[in-house]
Amino acid sequence: MSHPNPVSGVPSGVLLVDKAPDMTSHDAVAIARRSLGTKKIGHCGTLDPMATGLLMLVIERGTKIQDLLMSEDKEYEGTLTLGATTSTQDRQGEILEEKEVGDLSDEQVDEAFGKFTGAFEQIPPMVSAIKKDGVPLYKLARKGKVVKRDPRPVEVHDYEILRTELPEVDFRVKCSKGFYVRTYAHDIGAELGCGAHLSALRRTRSGKFTLDRAVSVETLKHGDREDLFKAMISLAEISLMRGA
Template sequence: MKSATEIDGVLLVDKAQGMTSHDVVAIARRVLNTKKVGHCGTLDPMATGLLIITVGRGTKIQDLLMSEDKEYYGTLKLGETTNSQDAEGETIETRPVPDLSRFDIDEAFAKFRGDFYQTPPMVSAIKKDGVPLYKLARQGKEVEREPRFVRVYAYAVNEVRLPEIDFRVVCSKGFYVRTYAHDIGESLGCGAHLSGLRRTKSGRFVVDGAVTVDELKTLPREELYSRILTLPQVSRLRGA
């Protein structure tokens, strides 16, 4: 059996709803019996899908893996804005949803493609003077946030069943899908929040075949070791 010190690489996990990315890291540390575990790109508790877990020397390429493009499938709900811009926040405004045509919806999504600036939400881990914004938001404070340059490479409106819209988006690092949902709602004149989110891809890594959280908890350690991508495998996958 391999010792924990010999484990280096990447484990792809399909994060379950209702848990933090840190929760998954804590489980991985325990079951793999090593402290050197990290993750690439936080998923909010509400979101499910691909979480790249780095192990051992894999933690050294964490920033590299985090910088890659991501693919998400999401659902936005029109007519309600929340303080977190997703379903976990408190509703701050309710507006009637107009009888929107598919053309209206397509037009709103088309405004947010290619390169543009996005203002991050107050409920986020971005720091202002060393304090995470979400802590300031809990105190009822709102501070000016620096708009971020982001890119939408591709998107699709998959299904419209008002007040909900299902969509797919392929975006750059640092992109907030909940802000995307919020901004599209504002463009449509009735507001919106993100009501569901699943990350399906990050760089060349896909969620298909990823270890579920239940498997992470229950599979024998040797089997989990066999599911870890080695650093040469990661390099080949990335085309490096």
């Protein structure tokens, strides 16, 4: 369905999207901008192209609460693959080193995860949107440059190991804002002595928002504009959800 752009009467609020794999968060914003007929739109928390799941789009006056919504805790489900480290800390990078995984027990795996709970510091990956002297790190990484990154305080509130079939481990993690699940996988692999990279990732929650009310990318692309407006969460409802 083609959408004229822009239109008047676009409601303010948040639209939850279940991001598809192999697209950027910016791609999702561009699709929504056309489909909703508005230029005033942003997203809360970048998802890597590989990742799927909850992407929160803030629309019209919803952009005023973008920082507030981005500051909330997140929940992810992921898979890490042991035995190989990569240049991006996920499966989309080049393999840097491969090691024998060995016969790790469930207890050893759980113990490694347990080392990364509570408050600790993470060194952000080179392939990230963090800026060094005004330039995003991922742009420097593309040129083969590696720069010193300062550790950042993060917190893991809870984790659960869902499946262990070596070399793969499925997990769920509840964490603070600014947490890199890729780095989490990488660091757990280092702790186990065989290395690891993140091979799958899905964001399932951000603050009070879950995938229950999310629309698919296909719906975002081809759905009726009025139906998309109805799917949005109003600023009044968000205020109630957050207990404001």
